[in-house]
Amino acid sequence: MAAVAFNEATRIYPGSDRPAVDKLELEIGDGEFMVLVGPSGCGKSTSLRMLAGLEEVNSGSITIGDRDVTDLPPKDRDIAMVFQNYALYPHMTVADNMGFALKMANVPKAERQQRVLDAAKLLGLEEFLNRKPKALSGGQRQRVAMGRAIVRQPQVFLMDEPLSNLDAKLRVSTRTQIGALQARLGVTTVYVTHDQVEAMTMGDRVAVMSAGLLQQVDSPLSLYDKPKNLFVAGFIGSPAMNLIEGEATEGGVKIGDYTLPIARDVLAKAGNEKTLTVGIRPENLSIAEQGIPLDVVMVEELGADSYLYGTLSGATDNEITGQQYVARISARQAPGRGNTVRLTADPEHLHVFSTSSGDRISD
Secondary structure, X not given: OOOEEEEEEEEOOXXXXXOOEEEEEEEEOOOOEEEEEOOOOOOHHHHHHHHHOOOOOOEEEEEEOOEEOOOOOHHHOOEEEEOOOOOOOOOOOHHHHHHHHHHHOOOOHHHHHHHHHHHHHHHOOHHHOOOOHHHOOHHHHHHHHHHHHHOOOOOEXXXXXXXXXXXXXXXXXXXXXXXXXXXXXXOEEEEEEOOHHHHHHHOOEEEEEEOOEEEEEEOHHHHHHOOOEHHHHHHOOOOOOEEEEEEEEOOEEEEOOEEEEOOHHHHHXXXXXXXXXXXXXXXXXXXXXXXXXXXXXXXXXXXXXXXXXXXXXXXXXXXXXXOOEEEEEEHHHOOOOOOEEEEEEOHHHOEEEEOOOOEEOOO
């Protein structure tokens, strides 16, 4: 096992005027499950490929354990990668696919067979060892790809969106299996996904990236409770956090005809800013007599709870193209479409950001 460190690692693709990954500074502990998450094009897969040796590092360095691997070829880095498309050999059996890398490394046949069998037991693949990949389901193929990585007993596992080809139900069960497997093996793992729910449920820590820059790295709960900036606030959470711009006034932020109370010390940090952005999670909103005015556009009834979608009353945007906000309320309270409701927020769970810089200013 080994720790991993990106030390201001930068990748600039030829012909590009900005880095795909810009001075990435990230330490991953020995045995840690680190998830890189962000929208398409944010640099997360490029970062993983830099670690794997599949992309050049233009400046900075990458270390695995106490070795600088920046200029080492992939085969000398002691890593194993699980790809999005599984990359199984169709003419080989499951056992041969899993043991192929060991065969190329001249591992004795008896040891090779034992390591393949041990991995198959771990993954529930014993009965499929003599089958070809075409006879397996998507989830089983994904487990074979995992098995091929496990038998190599590497220092680091690298996983590039391995669940994206699975259907929604199988994706949920398989991510649980991967998390349990990683905890059991204790191998340092770097996992890339664009799915923030996947990131939040699997990672010991999560690194959020945008436009090649690391935005925040923290535990899933800390990212949810204290997002560092507007990007992280809007990206982490499902449904997303409501981000509402308002006028900074004495005692709060004015949204529509309602002034949302904000602590004086938080307002003091805003300095002379005339506009602040308030972040409120859907579960921290409730219907009240006084509050933010919302015109209801749609109600999603989910049994015990309902999601209320709407636009700010008096907003010039129409209900289709305008910014929508969401509140999670009791299904028994749900108003009908077209009604106007007032929403109040739990003051303990307000997030206040500078609109100009995007940085968090509340504690």
